Amino acid sequence: MTTKTGTPKNPRSRRKPARIWHLVTNHQNMLYMLAAGMVMGPAGFRGKHYSDPLSVYPGWIPLFRDKVKIPADVLNHATSERKHLLPCIASFDLSDLSGPVRMLSRDGRMRDVASPASRKRKDDIAILVPAPLPPFLLSSVSFRSVEHREAFKSAANDVSNVDLVPYKIEITEELFSSDVEMPWPIEQTQELLIEDSSDIYPALGQALGGVLSMLYYTANRNDLGLATFRLLTGSANDKDNDLVQNDPILAELPNWIGEGTISNQADVRASLYWGVIQSLINAQTRERPQPPVDVALTYLEEQYDLLLEAEFSPRLKRLITDMRGYIGLGSGTITELLERHKGSLSRPLLLFCLREHCTDLLEFSHPLLNDAEYLLAGILFGVRDGWLRLPKELRNSEMSTYVTFRMADIEHRRYGDNLIIKAPANPKTLREVFTLPSGEWNCTTKDAAIELIRKCDWYDCIQTRITLADAHFPQSFERAGLQLVLPGRIRSVMEEVAETKFLQRLGEWPPIAPQIELEIRKKLIDLQETLDNTNGTDSS
Amino acid sequence: MPVDRTRRFSLPGIHDLNKDQDEALALPMEGQHLIVGGPGTGKSVVALLRARRLQEASRTYGALVYNQLLHHSNRHLFGSDQPFAAMTWDRWFRRYFKRRLSTNVPTLEPGYPGGYRPIDWDAVEQQVQSLDNTENQSDKFLVVDEGQDMPPTFYRTLVHLGFENFYVAADQNQQIHPDKCSSRQDIENTFDIEPGDTLELKTNYRNTRPIALLAQHFYPADPASPRPDLPDLIPAAATPELWTYGTTNTATLAEIAENILQLSDRTPRKLIGIITPDNKVRTKFNDALLRANPKLDNEKSPIRTFVSGQRELPDFGQGGLMIINAQSCKGLEFDTVILADIDQHQPKRDPYTLKARFYVMVARSREQVMLLRTGNICPVVDGLLPTDPTILVRK
Secondary structure, three states, X not given: OXXXXXXXXXXXXXXXXXXXXXXXXXXXXXXXXXXXXXXXXHHHHOOOOOOOHHHOOOOEEEEEEOOOOOOHHHHHHHOOOOOOOOEEEEEEEHHHEEOOEEEEEOOOOEEEEOOOOOOOOOOXXXXXXXXXXXXXXXXXXXXXXXXXXXXXXXXXXXXXXXXXXXXXXXXXXXXXXXXXXXXXXXXXXXXXXXXXXXXXXXXXXXXXXXXXXXXHHHOOOOHHHHHHHHHHOOOOOHHHHHHHHOOOOHHHHHHHHHHOOOOOOOOHHHHHHHHHHHHHHHHHOOOOOOOHHHHXXXXXXXHHHHOOOOOOHXXXXXXXXXXXXXXXXXXXXXXXXXXXXXXXXXXXXXXXXXXXXXXXXXXXXXXXXXXXXXXXXHHHHXXXXXXXXXXXXXXXXXXXXXXXXXXXXXXXXXXXXXXXXXXXXXXXXXXXXXXXXXXXXXXXXXXXXXXXXXXXXXXXXXXEEEEEOOOOOOOOOEEEOOEEEOOOXXXXXXXEEOHHHHHHHHOOOOOOOHHHHHHHHHHHHHHHHHHHHHHOOOOO | OOOOOEOOOOOOOOOOOOHHHHHHHOOOOOOEEXXXXXXXXXXXXXXXXXXXXXXXXXXXXXXXXXOHHHHHHHHHHHOOOOOOOEEEHHHHHHHHHHHHHOOOOOEOOOOOOOOOOOEOHHHHHHHHHOXXXXXXXXXXXXXXXXXXXXXXXXXXXXXXXXXXXXXXEEOHHHOOOHHHOOOHHHHHHHHOOOHHHOEEEOEOOOOOHHHHHHHHHOOOOOOOOOOOEOOOOOOOOOOOEEEEEOOOOOEOHHHXXXXXXXXXXXXXXXXXXXXXXXHHHHHHHHHHHHHOOOOOOOOOOOEEEEOOOOOOOOOOOEOEEEEEEHHHOOOOOEEEEEEOOHHHOOOOOOHHHHHHHHHHHHOOEEEEEEEEEOOOOOHHHHHHOOOOOOOOEEO
């Protein structure tokens, strides 16, 4: 029986290369990979990988051909470790992927091919794609039965970091009903082609995922946040660049993301901050990493010993002492601490000790913290949590697609494997949506803002402008219940949005409900289309 | 504006749950299941997630715990915005018995006039066995936490009354009254569970690695179940600290109280449990904290205390300070634990019991542990403490 839901099949075309490929795994590994934002080798699971076909070629993802029966032993392998495991097939649409992969034949022979679309031989059964792949390439996740699918959904519902909404979860019994015999794992030649070191914890990709998510949400708080996010997503303008360059540490962010290093001219604070970031990432690649705060402290202590700038030494010493003291039973308040330590190196690092997770930081605010300090703290927290530890509330759907692409992309760039994944659209934060390049709102933006204000009960963001008929302003006016009584005549009464207050609201935590955000974004698109149609312009 | 101290309930991440917990959660809804594990291995978490699944599947279920304090604590962990059909086992059983048999549950004489009347399980069993017909209860589901604390007759009676679906989380090593409790074998026998089918949780789930290292140091040497394995790293872990106070060159009690209040002020959503050896120390810390008036960013943290038998239960849903005696702390969970006056714990003649007590106290903490000792030199307690500074930092 096949119970497929979703898109209808495309008519078969001889010229069209096979684009659907299947990963055979189990439901627990699938959940973990969705949480991690990466389809990856066992090293990425930090000891929680259940043996499955990913174990056979560490660091490579074996994807079976569509319309070719998956051998029974492959399916059995996916559930062999524990009795509670359910077989699961993740189907990928690789139309947006190009670059060298390996073709695997039934007898275990492997050969390099230029791309997944390369011509296949009759005996070819799978391709091996270098890990990781972003989950947005998934066309569906299939189970054998309704019971298995429901068990998968229940298991996802037990945890904070798996959101199944973007995925098509199907029952496709025929994928699991194989009587094809083929020895698995095929051991003949893989050792010649697969090096043990191919499978490494994707620490950089995870860190980048955490950072981008944090910057996406902090972008709603202020112009610097928005500028920084746009800079990282390649959509910055000159003004954004100037804003980011104002802080010597933040100014190095593009260098660090692009080159993995900072400029030679960077000052000592920038060197220390980005050194901490790099230490945190390096620590993640170790089998049993130290706690992140300890990693940061160890790094700073080493640097203190090496520091040549006498002027900075006492400040660093004091920072290290307070970072240690405030983790435990040390005395003092956060205000005292922030007063004692000023600047965009010390304050983010202190917050790193005082709060644990990204959500803790997002709900934290303090009048002494400036925008750059808060953003730099956000980057530290993003690196510490990585994408994996982010709860669903920090995984906006559009942003997740883009960020998981960037995570996979940076890992592939790092290892130079030339795999190219077509980039999805840049996500726009709400602040960007409501900040037009012209600096002025149009009627579309205003209507959408009013709708959002209404849905969120932000009535403090509405103000009413009364235009008097003549220049004579009344000295006093009367209040009658819910009415204001003005002497004289008026020309107009207009309800308008207090934009500054509204933008402040957008940056508050917790963020507005995803459903409301979705509705508002849709409304903006609809309104814009209507406006374009009315004006006779083509929005496409 | 007053600071928001609401403790955030959060589900575990997929990376937080280990393979044994995955398996415990994947057990079928129907049937009898026993999950065993030491303190901090995540038994209560799987039991709560089980109850949550039953709730979401609109099944008729009851989540039962041993005492009111645990019930109250679990209520918070379940998420205060969710309906949760939970009760203490004793209260639930009395109600159920009355409804089912149209008579009050038979009880024993109280220990003192007007006191609590324990259920007479022998009489209950007799009455239930004399019932002519057994009602089908296969549509009902019972989730039992700390299942070792209920007597074997409790389970036998329920089976006799027609209950079929049980999910019991237990730890034989943590029985409150060993003579009245159920062993693993008792539960397995009642439910006809093959020993190999009982799921064992072996890895420390609750504590950070540094706390688990300290707890492991205190693990009793003669356990009926293996000590929990160390957890993998949890970010933001801090090494436990040992502070001495009240001597020359060390902080005074008043200063320690100020530091505790400032710690709470820096992390207003965290619940800090101060675990004391007896009522005298509990009162001493309660008074010192009430008196202390340090500089704070927010209003002073709420200071709550609890003694056995107290009717008004402390609020586990709000951050702040909770002072509690060691005897009452079993099964509870705090963000930070401060063990007050460790040199005052008894019995000093029985280091094994003392060590076991330290184990249970340390394992209450999720993120941070601090030990406080007075200037009194106590070789027995000092001898129990680890000397390795990577396990316990002396401040």
